[in-house]
Amino acid sequence: MASPANPLHPSGAGAPPSSFEEATYRKVAWRLTPLLMLCYVVAYLDRVNVGFAKLQMQTDLSLSDTVYGFGAGIFFIGYFIFEIPSNVILHRVGARVWIARIMVSWGIISALTMFVTTPTMFYVMRFLLGVAEAGFFPGIILYLTYWYPAHRRGRMTTWFMTAIALSGVIGGPISGFILKAFDGVNGWHGWQWLFLLEGIPSIIVGIVVFLVLDDRIGKAAWLTDEERQLLQRNIDAEDATKEDPPIRQVLASPRVWLMSLIYFSFVIGLYGVSFWLPTIIKATGVADAFAIGLLSAIPFAAAVVAMVLVSRSADRARERRWHVAIPAFAGALGLVLSVVWAHSTLLAMASLTLATMGILTTLPLFWSLPTAFLAGTGAAAGIAMINSIGNLAGFLGPYAVGWLKQATAANDAGMYLLAAFMVLGGLLAVSVPARLVNR
Incomplete structure (x- = not known):
């Protein structure tokens, strides 16, 4: 067995990782992921199940599309206000x-x-739910930086975020069943x-989580001393190349603001679709709530496969920008085609x-991208800021789609708006200097 005393170069150059190193990271992955x-x-599921609840509660409570869109989106105002302090506390x-x-x-508020x-x-x-959940997602992204260097973190982040798609696969049919x-x-x-x-x-x-999660590598009793030393050595080597500026400097950084705008563009597409997907499917002529739930699972199931395959390609090539941009352009195309083929359930589902x-x-x-150049408290504040600003799109997206739907009596304008933001995000991702993020 190769000795753990041969650390992997932080940039990924040099000798390939040893069998011991690979086994150690597999052990960590099976424990944490x-x-x-x-x-x-x-x-x-708790964040977006309101999209299914809308199918009944809109009539029961006499909610307009604009009221629903505002309520679905106001979650992100509470999320935005408490995001940075929550992540710093974590x-x-x-x-x-x-x-x-x-x-x-x-869970209690939901x-x-x-x-x-x-x-x-x-x-x-909805506002209180946002306050309660503030810090969760950026906290997990920060937590992964405690365990994985950049060239391994892309794949682990993808596995974590396939949970979005899995919640759609699982949650759609379950939500439809509960409603019915x-x-x-x-x-x-x-x-x-x-x-x-x-x-x-x-x-x-x-x-x-309270009973089994370990805060850091050093507290993981399920690792051997050699395994802990290997993992910590790789993290320390990478952290030495990163910035850990004061929080005030992070919040004023042009790089962080660029990342915030890119993420904003993608999130507006995510929640525009997530909150309105059941309504869009219903508009194609599907009336049964359980059938809507089953159909809504299809796009998310396909997304799991795409997420894993593309992340593997990105880690293998150590290229990030185009692996972000090309899926963004594909997402925009799908949104546009969903309007063009809105009157066919089959074609609309494909798009x-x-x-x-x-x-x-x-x-x-x-x-x-941002975790490639931020570390320490600067990473906590920077990741939280990017996520909080990006998630303001979670307010704007559903509200804008609802307002446009009510104003035009169709989903078309809302989908075009989401598509435009996906294109913008892709173009901005390509503009990021490769030397900064391709590790």
């Missing part, structure tokens, strides 16, 4: 306690959304059961599948 993916599945107190706190609190009766209550609960099968049980509407039954798993998983594959593939690969 399933739990982190499970966390994100339940997180994303960096200081550790991921185990803070991620567990986030998950339990958002479940309590079943009791809303007015637009104002809907707005308040539980409607009227105990005198509650199906959408009320939806919020309750999909909020409880977040609480349970949060408790599991929505292309759009979802492209949009979701951009996201994990995007995060290989």
Whole structure:
């Protein structure tokens, strides 16, 4: 067995990794990845299940498309306000306690959304859900930098973010089933059961995180001394090449603002589709809630495959910019074609599948860009800032699509808007200097 005393060069140059090193990283992946993916599945499900709840609650509560879009999006205002402080706290107190706190609190708030009766209550609960969840996603991205160097982190980030697609694959049929099968049980509407039954798993998983997650390499009792030394040596070697500027300098950095704009462009596509996909499918002529749920799983299932294949290509080639841009352009094309073929369920589903594959593939690969040059507290603040500004698109996207749909009585203008932002994000990604991010 090769000795762990031969560290991998931080840039990835030099001798290939030893069998011991590969085995160690496989061990870490099997320990961390399933739990982190499970966390994100339940997180994303609680964030976007309002798209399915809309199929019933819009009529029950007399919500207009504009009111729904605003309520779906106001989540991200609370998220934006508390994102940076939450991530800095996580960096200081550790991921185990803070991620567990986030998950339990958002699970409770998501479940309590079943009791809303007015637009104002809907707005308040969505805002509070954003406050509760603030810091979760950038916290996980930061957490991965504690364990993986850049040339390994792209693939791990992708596996983590396939949870978005998996939540669509799993959540669509489950949400559709709950809406149909539980409607009227105990005198509650199906959408009320939806919020309750999909909020409880977040609480349970949060408790599991508190019990089993390790904050850092040095605290992982399931690793041997040699394994811990190898992992820490690789992280230390890479961190020596990164910037760790003061938080104030990070927040004013042109690089960080560019990353924020790129991410904003991609997120507007993500949530524009995520919150409105059930409505778009229904508009093609599908009326049954369970059938809508099954059909909505197709684009997300295809996206899992695309995300994994493209991330492998990016890590193998150690090229990031075009691996981000090309899926973004493909996502834009899919959005445009979904308008052109809106009156055919088959063709509309094909174009929505292309759009979802492209949009979701951009996201994990995007995060290989800022994490290539930020470290320490600067990384905590920078990642949180990029994510919080980017997620303002989660407010703008659903609201703009809802407003345009109500103003034009069609989905066309909203999809064109999302497509334009995906193209912008792709062009900006290509503009990033290759020397900065291709590691």
